[in-house]
Amino acid sequence: MKAERIESSLQRRVWSFNRRAETVERQIVLLTDGAAEAETGQERLGMQAPALLWAGDLQPGRLIVEAGSTGFRGHVGNALLVDAIGEQAESVDLRYLVDRDFVLSLAGQAERTAVVSRCFEGILSELRQPQEGSPLLLSALLRIVLVTMMRLSGAHEISLVGAGEKAGLLQRFRQLVEMNFRSHWSIATYADALGISTDRLHAICTTGIGKTPKALVSERLAHEAALRLDRSAMTIQQIGHSLGFADPAHFSVFFRRMTGTAPGAYRRERALARQHGITAPSTSFTDWP
Known part of the structure; x- marks a missing residue:
């Protein structure tokens, strides 16, 4: 800044x-x-x-x-x-x-x-x-x-009320994800917390954003992992554990599946990019996650 x-x-x-x-x-x-x-x-x-x-x-x-x-x-x-x-x-x-x-x-x-x-x-x-x-x-x-x-x-009122009930439920789902994505809640647990069925949650997400609830949660988790790999001094094992992965191998498989790059390789790429003055791509918070 x-x-x-x-x-x-x-x-x-x-x-x-x-x-x-x-x-x-x-x-x-x-x-x-x-x-x-x-x-x-x-x-x-x-x-x-x-x-x-x-x-x-x-x-x-x-x-x-x-x-x-x-x-x-x-x-x-x-x-x-x-x-x-x-x-x-x-x-x-x-x-x-x-x-x-x-x-x-x-x-x-x-x-x-x-x-x-x-x-x-x-x-x-x-x-x-x-x-x-x-x-x-x-x-x-x-x-x-x-x-x-x-x-x-x-x-807060605009985002929850401005576009009707479905937009409000989608916003509440996002809030729940923000609080609980590291705990690896199931989609059924999110739906129960919202007081709706998993089918309705799926319909709200795919209609409103074009992605399934599972995809949204996974992308939020992968986004956080990328941020921590880029900017944290923690080991890959520590980062995985902080994001709810008990097994480092599971974290590596997840990150590679989501990004196409292994955690260690991603961290090295970002370190090299910083040496050349290349910053991480800008994120639009409107298109969460």
């Missing part, structure tokens, strides 16, 4: 973003005074302080800040965003939120404005002087900002 303070200026300022494929990231702006506008894709998002802007669709654009305006701006890489979103039930609502562009008014929200401002101050401080545990602290501060956005936007 990178961030900077928007200082008051006598002239309008313009920042471009996501112009180069290798630097595509999500953008965030907290405007504490003045006015601004973000142009992303074909959309224009106006801001009147106090307000929060999130540009999550990864399209090229620019931020135009009027003279005299103040606040903070930053851009968030995928790895930090994954950490900040986490693995709780509410994480699904955050995933729903972060691939979208929107502006949230903070008028009449003095306490929330202060919280987000303090988070930005903490982020700037940590970026200036990184210390042991800096990535963990940055993800925690970003999570506070994301949850604040979720509460302001009503993303």
